[in-house]
Amino acid sequence: MISAIARTSMRSRASTRIMRSDVHHFPSPNGMNLPFDVKKPGFKFLYWGSCTLFAGLPVLAAWWQIRKGNGSKDY
Secondary structure (H helix, E strand, O other), X not given: OOOHHHHHHHHXXXXXXXXXXXXXXXXXOOOOOOXXXXXXXXXXXXXXXXXXXXXXXXXXXXXXXXXXOOOOOOO
């Protein structure tokens, strides 16, 4: 005898398979869904440069705060 919980889970699993459709499955070539052109020659330098800049900003800010010290102008 199957329990009520098992029957409910089997019923819900079967109904979700029926409701699924392939409406949103359309072919998209690599990079077509991006808002910028990845095939430009300078894209990789711009990409890695921005990644380095944004990852380095907290490090640069921490270095600046430590370098500043207690407010004196003697670096």
